[in-house]
Amino acid sequence: AASGAQVAAARAALDVAGYQAYSMQEDALDRLFIALAAQSPDGSVSATTVADGGQFNKYFAGGVYTRKGAFERPEIGTGPGAGQVSYAGDYAGLLNGGISQGGATSVLLPTEPGTDASLLPAQSARVSGNIFLNANFADNSVNGSIYNRMVVDTNTALSDVILVATDITENGTFEGGAEDPDKNPVGAYGGAFGGRGANSVAGLVHLTEVIREVTDEQEHGVFVLSRCGGPNDPGGVCSQTAPR
Numbered sequence: 381a382a383s384g385a386q387v388a389a390a391r392a393a394l395d396v397a398g399y400q401a402y403s404m405q406e407d408a409l410d411r412l413f414i415a416l417a418a419q420s421p422d423g424s425v426s427a428t429t430v431a432d433g434g435q436f437n438k439y440f441a442g443g444v445y446t447r448k449g450a451f452e453r454p455e456i457g458t459g460p461g462a463g464q465v466s467y468a469g470d471y472a473g474l475l476n477g478g479i480s481q482g483g484a485t486s487v488l489l490p491t492e493p494g495t496d497a498s499l500l501p502a503q504s505a506r507v508s509g510n511i512f513l514n515a516n517f518a519d520n521s522v523n524g525s526i527y528n529r530m531v532v533d534t535n536t537a538l539s540d541v542i543l544v545a546t547d548i549t550e551n552g553t554f555e556g557g558a559e560d561p562d563k564n565p566v567g568a569y570g571g572a573f574g575g576r577g578a579n580s581v582a583g584l585v586h587l588t589e590v591i592r593e594v595t596d597e598q599e600h601g602v603f604v605l606s607r608c609g610g611p612n613d614p615g616g617v618c619s620q621t622a623p624r
Contacts, residue, residue: 391487396508396532398470399602408489411435411501416472418582418604421612424448424575425582429602431474433502439476441600443584447574451552454577456518463518466608466621467581471509471526473601478505478533485533506532511603512617513543513581515573520548522556526585526601539590543569552578558587566590571603579610 394401396416405412417428424447431441456463480502481488488503513524523545529538539560546556555570567590571583585601608618 394506396472396506399472403487405489408491409499412488412503414474414504416474416602420580420582420604421606422575422579425572425580425604427582427584427602427604429474429584429600431476431504431600433479433504434477435501443600443602445571445582445584447572451573452576452578453517463516465515465517465578466618467513467605468608468616468618469511469605469614471511471601471603473507473599474504475507476598477502479503507599508532511605513605515548521545522548522554541566541587541590558585579607581605
């Protein structure tokens with residue numbers, strides 16, 4: 381940019397399955413921001429989550445999901461499965477810390493020896509997983525699960541997250557709560573359906589207290605999924621669904 385402001389650069393070493401990574405750090409004593417982003421194969425929806433790993437007792441994170449064009453509700457047939465549509469794909473997330481300078485997956489700029497530890501920024505650890513959503517456009521509801529979750533940088537397994545049933549609005553968007561398998565609230569999720577006949581969906585997830593051995597952790601996740609049985613069928617668990 382003409383102002384000389386730094387722009388986030390692609391960082392392939394930090395890619396998480398299905399999502400491209402970007403990073404930005406102004407200097408060795410400034411926060412390192414990492415973003416994970418994806419666009420649906422049909423180009424109708426996209427989503428990005430971004431976080432820094434924390435510095436000076438605080439961290440900053442957030443995200444955005446977008447849709448091109450208006451919401452197009454799929455055709456609703458007849459029978460017990462009328463309006464039921466499933467979506468599946470990869471999930472990715474960023475934690476509020478976890479990686480220090482010198483770690484195996486660290487991309488933090490090096491500091492001079494003897495630099496006081498209170499000045500050092502941390503790097504967000506990455507989370508990978510799978511996500512499955514069931515949407516019913518006759519009942520205008522959506523729910524699902526994030527599973528096979530793990531911290532990529534440490535190969536640590538994480539518990540499943542349940543995306544509790546919530547309403548789909550007339551505009552094809554949704555916002556709902558997230559729980560652990562024991563029905564304890566652990567966060568929230570939201571997103572938007574896009575493409576012809578709601579062929580794709582993108583959204584964000586915000587989770588807290590989902591790592592039993594850690595306190596005060598935060599996870600900012602992202603998902604961009606295609607419809608089971610649609611033109612971009614993602615396969616996998618979709619073989620067990622009945623396209624409508």
